[in-house]
Amino acid sequence: xxxxxELITDNLPALVVVLPLLGGLLATLVGxxxxxxxxxxxxxxxxxxxxxxxxxxxxxxxRYEFGNWPYLWGIEYRIDLLNAFxxxxxxxxxxxxxxxxxxxxxxxxxxxRHNFFYSVWLLAITGLLGITITGDAFNVYVLLEISSLTIxxxxxxxxxxDPRALTASLRYLILGSVGASFILLGIxxxxxxxxxxxxxxxxxxxxxxxxxxxxxxxxxxxxxLLVGLSLKMALFPLHTWLPKAYTYAPSAVTAMVAATxxxxxxxxxxxxxxTIFGYKFTFVDMPSYHxxxxxxxxxxxxxxxxxxxxxxxKKLLAYSSVGQIGYIVAGFALANPQGVAGSLVxxxxxxxxxxxxxxxxxxxxxxxxxxxxxxxRGLGKRMPLTAGCITxxxxxxxxxxxxxxxxxxWYLVQGALAGGSWLLAFTILFGSLLAVIYSWKMIEAMYFRxxxxxxxxxxxxxYMLVLPTMALIGLSIYFGINAEFTAGxxxxxxxxxxPGGVQ
Amino acid sequence: xxxxxxxxxxxxxxVLMMVGFYGVMAKRNLIKQAIALGLFxxxxxxxxxxxAVVDGGTAPIWMxxxxxxxxxxxxxxxxxxxxxxxxxxxxxxxxxxxxxxVALAIIINIRRAFxxxxxxxLTKIEREMEAREAREAAQ
Numbered sequence: 226x227x228x229x230x231e232l233i234t235d236n237l238p239a240l241v242v243v244l245p246l247l248g249g250l251l252a253t254l255v256g257x258x259x260x261x262x263x264x265x266x267x268x269x270x271x272x273x274x275x276x277x278x279x280x281x282x283x284x285x286x287x288r289y290e291f292g293n294w295p296y297l298w299g300i301e302y303r304i305d306l307l308n309a310f311x312x313x314x315x316x317x318x319x320x321x322x323x324x325x326x327x328x329x330x331x332x333x334x335x336x337x338r339h340n341f342f343y344s345v346w347l348l349a350i351t352g353l354l355g356i357t358i359t360g361d362a363f364n365v366y367v368l369l370e371i372s373s374l375t376i377x378x379x380x381x382x383x384x385x386x387d388p389r390a391l392t393a394s395l396r397y398l399i400l401g402s403v404g405a406s407f408i409l410l411g412i413x414x415x416x417x418x419x420x421x422x423x424x425x426x427x428x429x430x431x432x433x434x435x436x437x438x439x440x441x442x443x444x445x446x447x448x449x450l451l452v453g454l455s456l457k458m459a460l461f462p463l464h465t466w467l468p469k470a471y472t473y474a475p476s477a478v479t480a481m482v483a484a485t486x487x488x489x490x491x492x493x494x495x496x497x498x499x500t501i502f503g504y505k506f507t508f509v510d511m512p513s514y515h516x517x518x519x520x521x522x523x524x525x526x527x528x529x530x531x532x533x534x535x536x537x538x539k540k541l542l543a544y545s546s547v548g549q550i551g552y553i554v555a556g557f558a559l560a561n562p563q564g565v566a567g568s569l570v571x572x573x574x575x576x577x578x579x580x581x582x583x584x585x586x587x588x589x590x591x592x593x594x595x596x597x598x599x600x601x602r603g604l605g606k607r608m609p610l611t612a613g614c615i616t617x618x619x620x621x622x623x624x625x626x627x628x629x630x631x632x633x634x635w636y637l638v639q640g641a642l643a644g645g646s647w648l649l650a651f652t653i654l655f656g657s658l659l660a661v662i663y664s665w666k667m668i669e670a671m672y673f674r675x676x677x678x679x680x681x682x683x684x685x686x687x688y689m690l691v692l693p694t695m696a697l698i699g700l701s702i703y704f705g706i707n708a709e710f711t712a713g714x715x716x717x718x719x720x721x722x723x724p725g726g727v728q
Numbered sequence: 729x730x731x732x733x734x735x736x737x738x739x740x741x742x743v744l745m746m747v748g749f750y751g752v753m754a755k756r757n758l759i760k761q762a763i764a765l766g767l768f769x770x771x772x773x774x775x776x777x778x779x780a781v782v783d784g785g786t787a788p789i790w791m792x793x794x795x796x797x798x799x800x801x802x803x804x805x806x807x808x809x810x811x812x813x814x815x816x817x818x819x820x821x822x823x824x825x826x827x828x829x830v831a832l833a834i835i836i837n838i839r840r841a842f843x844x845x846x847x848x849x850l851t852k853i854e855r856e857m858e859a860r861e862a863r864e865a866a867q
Contacts, residue, residue: 363816370823374830381834388841389857392850395834399752402765402827409772409820416813417779536865599865 237280238289238302241273241312242355249347252340259343260327266347267320270354274312281309282714288360296360301423303360307569307718311357311492314573318484318580318697319350325693326477329587333475334382342382346481349375353489362412362501363422365493366405369457372489373401376482380474393469400466404456408493411450415501418442427501438510447506450497451513458490460517460554461524464547471543476587479539483546484580488572491553498557499722508560517558522652524551529659533666539586539596541663542579545622548656549575555649556637564640565719570711571633574621574701578630581697582618585611588686588694593679601667603676607683610691612671614698619664621701624657629705632712737778745771758838758845762831769824773817780813 233240248266255262281287281304289302304312326346334342352372356365377398383390416422418440419430437443452463459467467487471479498507507513525548532544549571556568586596588611593600604612621630634653641650676683685691704711732739748771751764788808839845842853 363819367819367823370827374826377830377834381837384837384841388838389854391834391838391841392854395758395831395838398827398831398834399761399765403749403752403768406769406772410775413772413776413779413813422812536862597861597865 236289237273237277238287238304238358239291241270241277241316241358242351244270244273245347245351245354249344249351252344252347254340256340259340260323260330263323263326263343263347264320267316267323267350270350271313271316271320274309274316274354277304278309278313281306297421297423297426300359300361300364302358303425304358305718306714306721307495308357308492310569310714310718311489311572312354314576315350315353315357315485315489318576319353319481321693321696322477322481322484322580322584325480325584325587325690328687328689329477329591330475332591333386333477335385338382342379345375345378346478348372349379349481353485356489357492360424361422362415362424362427365496366409366412369405369408369493372486373398373405376478376486377401379478379482380470382478383474386475387473389469390473393466393473397466397470400456400463404453404463407449407453407456411446411448411453411497414442414446414449418446424496424501428503431501431506432503437506447502447511451516454490454494454497455520458487458494458554459547459550460520461528461547461551462520464524464528464550467547468540468543471546471583472537472540476583476590480580480583480587483543483583484576487546487550488553488576491550491557491568491572494554495557495722504560504722504724508558514558514560517554518646518649521551521555521558522649524548525555525652525656526659529656529663532663533659535663536598537596538589538598538601538667539583541667542582542586545660545663546575546579548659549579549622552633552637552653552656555653556633556640559640559644559646559649560723561640561643562716562719562723563636563643565722566712566715567633567636567640569715569718570629570636570708573711574629574633574704577697577701577704578618578621578628581694581701582615582622584690584694584697585614585618588690591690592683592686598666598670599678600680601670602674603671603680604683605672607676607680608685610695611686614691614694615671616668617698617702619660619667621705623660623664627702627705629701629708629711632705632708636712636715735778737774741771741775741778743771744768744774756847758835758847759832761847762828762835765831766824766828769820769827773820773824776813776817776820780810782807782809785809 245266248262252259252262286305290296291300291302330339330342349372352368352375355368356372359365359368377394380397381391381394415427419427421427421430431437434440456463471483474482528544528548532541535541535544553568553571556564556571589600589604590596592608621628624630624634634657637653638650641653745768748764748768752761752768755761755764785807788811835845842850844850
């Protein structure tokens with residue numbers, strides 16, 4: 226008989242996925258306690274990932290063979306600093322977003338569907354955590370589809386407030402499925418060449434082939450994966466599904482998905498480009514540097530300009546999200562320590578800022594009923610805490626000193642200069658200028674206009690909505706002042722991805 | 729020439745996938761798009777199953793001797809096809825069915841909310857909604 230606590234500690238990596246999976250299925254059975262149940266599940270998952278993170282931070286990394294099958298036969302979970310960090314971000318945001326979801330969901334979704342909502346919600350989190358923790362390429366595809374399918378359903382649940390949630394969800398479903406199919410094809414071609422699905426083993430097999438860049442099968446695999454991943458992480462110009470999906474989804478869903486789903490897409494790109502193909506193949510032998518940098522830079526500018534023209538604050542932030550993905554992609558495409566670290570730091574910083582801002586807009590929708598610029602007018606007087614959160618988040622998007630956005634842009638600009646790309650450094654700064662303009666539109670409406678319509682009668686949102694929002698925005702400011710934890714972790718993780726090891 | 733014809737199942741996979749991809753991008757009816765998406769994925773199943781074939785291989789089943797029920801080494805064929813891609817495709821088929829189910833559920837709801845499943849008409853309705861919102865915002 227094995228002691229219970231030993232059973233837990235020995236199977237930590239499996240529990241991170243199994244707990245929300247079973248929890249999600251059981252959420253349909255717990256009646257009106259679905260929210261409490263989801264909070265407990267996501268809270269425990271957060272504690273589990275924290276334990277994993279501290280274990281990995283001290284030691285060399287962890288390996289876990291699922292079902293005790295040797296790793297080339299079965300599925301292996303492999304945890305290093307990179308995915309432990311992403312796991313911590315995803316589970317932390319999921320926990321905070323679940324607390325926030327209670328009132329927002331009661332307001333926006335009919336009561337008879339709450340159980341299904343939380344069930345699908347937990348399954349989406351399962352998929353996102355699973356993609357991050359697994360070391361098996363096909364497992365990535367399956368979990369990707371689990372998270373994508375549940376997110377399509379979550380977005381479609383916004384239909385009671387605006388029927389356009391349905392068309393947005395279907396558009397995302399079609400493009401998302403094509404993207405995932407491309408990833409599946411890429412994995413298939415890799416399987417043909419290497420005969421394995423284990424990521425580390427794939428890398429070893431590819432390294433053993435001296436003429437890998439001449440092998441057409443590998444080139445096809447690389448092309449399919451690059452396009453599929455770009456679709457999934459909404460890299461310009463493959464971002465067209467994103468703005469409407471974020472705008473019409475229920476508030477809690479937008480906050481959670483915006484903060485985690487595209488970030489996990491970026492993590493997949495890290496794994497495929499750096500861990501499987503390796504630095505040399507991806508960035509020395511292939512022109513991926515140029516393709517990714519051009520898409521990212523053009524995306525930063527065009528989505529910034531589009532964001533300025535929006536009259537709906539949620540859509541404005543959605544376009545801004547595509548631009549931020551541009552920063553993240555530009556960072557890792559530079560493939561130097563500062564760039565990759567900036568990219569990783571920005572994954573966390575943007576998740577905290579944008580998650581918090583979408584939550585604040587959800588609070589506005591809760592009190593005022595909409596998120597148009599008109600609804601924001603005079604908000605500074607009526608809902609000071611919510612307006613303060615939006616303002617602090619906007620400062621972060623601009624990259625104002627003392628916010629987390631400043632830290633990531635600092636590293637990204639350093640990375641661009643180290644890579645000798647003056648034009649990219651200029652684009653990053655120009656993108657901040659565009660962020661000033663679109664953020665100012667919101668700030669001007671909130672503080673320099675008189676409230677009208679429903680906003681005039683609005684009072685501050687309930688604490689169940691404001692506190693989670695302030696928690697996320699607070700985190701983004703705390704890690705802007707004291708960046709030792711995020712930047713230190715990111716630099717270490719970046720060094721492990723690049724040749725030359727720890728610097 | 730014979731090399732090209734021998735791998736005809738790969739040609740079928742590419743044609744099937746391209747027909748599906750064309751349908752997803754070009755068809756204006758949502759149901760047709762969903763069908764095309766299914767076709768696109770079926771092409772990928774065929775690709776995986778084709779890659780599993782080993783020259784002279786048979787189905788990967790360990791044949792027991794009929795009378796004694798003891799594995800007979802002589803009855804074991806020289807080569808087995810690779811069963812791994814088959815197993816992967818079982819999972820992918822389930823995923824494909826789920827995608828189709830979610831897509832059809834959303835399309836039913838679109839029909840209820842908008843009264844049409846034609847892409848062009850939906851775009852027109854959405855444009856009108858957006859124009860109305862823009863007018864309200866300008867006030």
